[in-house]
Amino acid sequence: MTNALNRRGFLAAGAASAGALAAGSAKAANPFEPKEWGQFLGAGVDDEPYGTPSEYEAHVIRRNVPWLTADSVSSINFTPLADLEGFITPNGLHFERHHGGRAIVDPAEHRLMIHGLVDKPLVFSLDDLKRLPSISRFYFIECAANGGMEWRGAQLNGCQFTHGMVSCVQYTGVKLSTLMEMVGAKPNGKWVLAEGADAAGMNRSIPMEKIMDDCMIAWAQNGEALRPGQGYPMRLVVPGFEGNMWVKWIRRLEIGDMPWFAREETSKYTDLLEDGRARMFTWVQDCNSVITRPSPEKPWLDRKGFHMISGLAWSGRGSVKGVDISLDGGNNWIPADLEGPVMPKCLTRFNLPFDWQGQEMLIQSRAYDDTGYVQPTFAQNRAVRGVNSIYHNNSVHTWHIKPDGRVENVQLV
Amino acid sequence: MGLTGLFAIGLATAVSAQDYQRPSVSGIGAVAQPEQIAAWDIDVRPDGLGLPVGKGTAEEGEELFADRCAQCHGDFGEGVDRWPVLTGGHDSLTEDRPEKTVGSYWPYSSTLFDYINRAMPYGDAKTLTPDEVYALSAYILAENEIVERDQELNQDNFAQIEMPNRANFFADDRAVSEAYTERCMSNCKAEAVNIVSAAPELDVTPEE
Secondary structure, three states, X not given: OHHHHHHHHHHHHHHHOHHHHHHOOOOOOOOOOOOHHHHOOOOOOOOOOOOOOOHHHOOOOOEXXXXXXXXXXXXXXXXXXXXXXOOOOOHHHOOOEEOOOOOOOOHHHOXXXXXXXXXXXXXXXXXXXXXXXXXXXXXXXXXXOOOHHHOOOOOOOOHHHHHOOEEEEEEEEEEHHHHHHHHOEOOOOOEEEEEEOOOOOOEEEEEHHHHHHXXXXXXXXXXXXXXXXXXXXXXXEOOOEOHHHOOOOEEEEEEEOOOOOOHHHOOOOOEEOOOOOEEEXXXXXXXXXXXXXXXXXXXXXXXXXXXXXXXXXXXXXXXXXXXXXXXXXXXOOEEOEEOOOOOOOOOEEEEEEEEEOOOOEEEEEEEEEOOOOEOOOHHHHHHXXXXXXXXXXXXXXXXXXXXXXXXXXXXXX | OHHHHHHHHHHHHOOOOOOOOOOOOOOOOXXXXXXXXXXXXXXXXXXXXXXXXXEEOHHHHHHHHHXXXXXXXXXXXXXXXXXXXXXXXXXXXXXXXXXXXXXXXXXXXXXXXXXXXXXXXXXXXXXXXXXXXXXXXXXXXXXXXXXXXXXXXXXXXHHHOOOOOHHHEEEOOHHHHOOOOOOOOOOOOXXXXXXXXXXXXXXXXXXX
16 A cells, blocks of 8 residues: 555656656656665556556647637547657557548448449458458558648647648558459449548549559558557558548448549649649649657757757658758758668658757758659749648748757748 | 377378469458448439439528538538538639638539538438438529529439539649759758748647
């Protein structure tokens, strides 16, 4: 009893100072004194059948922007990129965008139907799909609206909010080309309608060419079943294309000879230009990058000397070929190191060591991919699109490093 | 004795690498029955394929809209709070703050039927009859002055409705119009760099 009380008291104090610890200014801490955890026994192996992060990491969570949408059901939350390492997003931190809320689907009551212009329409249960030859692949998924709040100027002060509509996991599932062979898709079936089982009945038209190239029906991410927020028990994976097309809770694929022009490919997810015309079928997520450290969440706060500048780059067209970093607002650029592994349509980490002596800096990253495409500036994107296209903002982003080490989201001319 | 028995079974079913034949995928999944397909196949295309038999007018849809839709969209589709505005916004697409509504933006009428039928009312989806979806669609289209209030919309004429903004959509041309390939490395800025906006000034970032 005494032990338990002591332990609880210690943990409460620890949680209160967790923020200070993270900021590196925990003056009261003395790691060299005897500690509770060095004296009393910890929990056994039966107290936590499914593990959770340390309570000292409680600040590493998804967050949303309440004013962004009418309610929190048809809305989005953001991955805390600044706190993540490597290129994999833990399942519990994967961003979520739902149009009808997070559906809880009973796999026993769920089926995937494939019909339309086929020789043999088929229905698959989750167990059926798991019997088929499967593959596991690393891909990023990015909402088309990532960065969409920044078109008119710097707005949200944190890379979680400016770039956190992107995540990257290893998907396990069956290639759609396998399923299309099984149903015998007909030659005039050039389009596929994907439809979800959720309250939004999410539906998107996808060209058969893409379906046959690298699309999958996935039932697992990062080695375990999909989370409900990512479409449990099964979702569509459309590598490199905007996240909205990766239909979650997928229940139906209909093969047809023309696109359906669903609400999410006409009213939404079309890009209005300044002249009043609008681009449609803007599927590919172009090459993009963001420096995650330093960032507003990870300032340098009077810590002069050695730092690693670190961030993430990606391209829906292929592999990241390289990332350049500017410290002077884009006038001069230094090639960063790619950490690897570098995989197509997958997040790629980049790093650059830097000796900071307290100088004010305008720090940027600019990625380019193996097609030769170079990430553009806001000025370049706005010159073509204006400021009302909402989607597909992949402009070079700027962090303002202040002399005291604070970091602010800014835009430049 | 037990060990010997197991071993014998193992021998009987052993297949050497030489004899192994990789099977092709077959026999997995059930043939979709017509009634199963009919239960789920609800999509509607711009050419009218998928429109169910039914009919409705704006006059019939008005009360239903007030009852099931106006809470979010307003009595006339003008939108409540941040919920979608369905009407108005005509000729606003080139303005600084465009209003993208069914009337000002949507290219096809079929999309309206398809979306209402699958996703509306928000929170009570897939509960409307075909006649109700025709009537609600007619009401929204009439409020946008695209059809007459007494005009009956049905499976034969719905897809023929011409949407005003239809011609202003075009397929993704980024591969041509945004083919950025220049990777300048030094002295890239002709003029001095200035900060024109800073997020903290707006103060709209969510706090802990």
